[in-house]
Amino acid sequence: MAPTPETLTAERILEATEEVLRRHGPAKATVVDVARALGVSHGSVYRHFRTKAALREAVSKRWLDRTSQALAGIAADAERDPAARLRDWLAALFEAKRRKAGDDPELFATYMVLTDESGGAVAEHLADLVGQLTRIVRDGVESGAFAVPGPAETEARALFHATGRFHDPCYAREWKQPGVEDEFEAVVELLLRGLAAR
Amino acid sequence: MAPTPETLTAERILEATEEVLRRHGPAKATVVDVARALGVSHGSVYRHFRTKAALREAVSKRWLDRTSQALAGIAADAERDPAARLRDWLAALFEAKRRKAGDDPELFATYMVLTDESGGAVAEHLADLVGQLTRIVRDGVESGAFAVPGPAETEARALFHATGRFHDPCYAREWKQPGVEDEFEAVVELLLRGLAAR
DNA sequence: CAGCTGACAGATTTCAATATCTGTCAGTCC
DNA sequence: GGACTGACAGATATTGAAATCTGTCAGCTG
Numbered sequence: 001m002a003p004t005p006e007t008l009t010a011e012r013i014l015e016a017t018e019e020v021l022r023r024h025g026p027a028k029a030t031v032v033d034v035a036r037a038l039g040v041s042h043g044s045v046y047r048h049f050r051t052k053a054a055l056r057e058a059v060s061k062r063w064l065d066r067t068s069q070a071l072a073g074i075a076a077d078a079e080r081d082p083a084a085r086l087r088d089w090l091a092a093l094f095e096a097k098r099r100k101a102g103d104d105p106e107l108f109a110t111y112m113v114l115t116d117e118s119g120g121a122v123a124e125h126l127a128d129l130v131g132q133l134t135r136i137v138r139d140g141v142e143s144g145a146f147a148v149p150g151p152a153e154t155e156a157r158a159l160f161h162a163t164g165r166f167h168d169p170c171y172a173r174e175w176k177q178p179g180v181e182d183e184f185e186a187v188v189e190l191l192l193r194g195l196a197a198r
Numbered sequence: 199m200a201p202t203p204e205t206l207t208a209e210r211i212l213e214a215t216e217e218v219l220r221r222h223g224p225a226k227a228t229v230v231d232v233a234r235a236l237g238v239s240h241g242s243v244y245r246h247f248r249t250k251a252a253l254r255e256a257v258s259k260r261w262l263d264r265t266s267q268a269l270a271g272i273a274a275d276a277e278r279d280p281a282a283r284l285r286d287w288l289a290a291l292f293e294a295k296r297r298k299a300g301d302d303p304e305l306f307a308t309y310m311v312l313t314d315e316s317g318g319a320v321a322e323h324l325a326d327l328v329g330q331l332t333r334i335v336r337d338g339v340e341s342g343a344f345a346v347p348g349p350a351e352t353e354a355r356a357l358f359h360a361t362g363r364f365h366d367p368c369y370a371r372e373w374k375q376p377g378v379e380d381e382f383e384a385v386v387e388l389l390l391r392g393l394a395a396r
Numbered sequence: 397c398a399g400c401t402g403a404c405a406g407a408t409t410t411c412a413a414t415a416t417c418t419g420t421c422a423g424t425c426c
Numbered sequence: 427g428g429a430c431t432g433a434c435a436g437a438t439a440t441t442g443a444a445a446t447c448t449g450t451c452a453g454c455t456g
Binding site for chain 1: 347348352353355356357359360361362363366368369380381384385387388389390391392393396
Binding site: 007008028042043044 | 429432
């Protein structure tokens with residue numbers, strides 16, 4: 001029942017931190033700014049997050065989780081053809097990243113800095129995504145659509161690495177260029193041929 | 199006949215510049231330093247390179263060309279099985295990059311900064327590498343070992359992009375980690391299956 | 397006269413003083 | 427007594443003046 005503006009919660013602090021990051025950028029966003037935005041002393045913020053790094057990592061985690069959840073639906077849809085599902089999943093990941101990077105480049109750069117710092121949260125996120133891919137590959141192998149020599153997870157990881165150019169932030173610049181769509185198609189087709197049972 | 203220490207040539211300037219970069223790093227290497235190392239005034243350096251950026255780009259180009267030439271031999275060896283050749287070529291590229299990054303990380307970081315600046319030289323280099331791959335793919339298609347739906351160059355570009363994690367400097371950190379060899383194998387196997395005629 | 401020098405203007409970088417921030421904690425307030 | 431404050435020490439960032447660098451060019455030199 002506690003109304004938002006009354007109690008100071010981790011959630012409220014995270015929201016304020018996102019806002020401060022959006023306004024000031026990652027280099028100039030301070031804990032004092034966050035506290036000021038919430039109308040409290042910065043000591044109170046440290047009651048909920050042990051360090052500034054922990055606060056920033058929590059913001060990263062929220063952001064990364066939003067992407068994961070959008071894709072989880074495609075990965076889990078066991079009814080559909082695994083090849084089509086894989087294609088859609090990879091395209092959705094590419095599209096999501098590309099839209100984020102294109103719509104608000106400054107905010108995207110902010111999150112790039114944050115995730116660079118947040119080793120743990122990123123590792124978890126990547127593990128989650130590879131897990132989703134593993135599910136699709138395993139479904140494909142079980143249905144006879146795919147044939148792979150080793151464990152499904154090895155193949156999933158290979159798929160993830162091979163498509164890095166279309167989801168890894170370090171390539172964000174290239175996502176604007178004209179030919180990328182075709183490059184993406186070519187890579188995905190090549191990978192699907194490699195997966196297909198013969 | 200002109201002996202090295204007498205005349206000031208572009209070549210000598212490039213060598214001195216590499217040395218200065220190795221010593222001082224990319225941030226603190228100045229044209230004045232290069233001139234001092236050569237025992238000339240910095241005005242003389244500008245007689246051979248219009249700007250500091252042009253000088254640095256020339257250094258990048260030399261460095262990139264060394265890598266290209268090492269691989270060209272594998273790509274051009276028309277006698278060998280294209281699949282084996284492709285495997286070797288990709289492994290050689292990975293190994294070369296990994297060795298450079300591992301042996302002298304500081305120097306590698308220097309060259310990462312240089313190539314980041316040198317858009318043109320890098321684009322040429324990448325085009326060269328994709329050209330070499332195209333040759334291998336075309337040979338494979340002609341010999342009946344590979345079957346691809348589109349032009350060989352599209353496929354070559356897809357191969358290059360799909361293996362980015364194992365040659366793109368932005369992943370240099372990961373090349374030290376234990377599992378990379380296996381990750382590389384998994385990606386290459388998947389790609390070769392995608393290329394193979396059935 | 398071709399190649400080099402060195403002084404110069406404007407741009408960039410360095411450095412040290414100054415201000416701000418992080419993280420702690422004794423104490424205040426419901 | 428549990429949540430919050432605000433002063434504090436040490437670490438980090440900002441700032442502006444001084445030093446250095448880039449790129450040019452008139453003149454020297456062999």
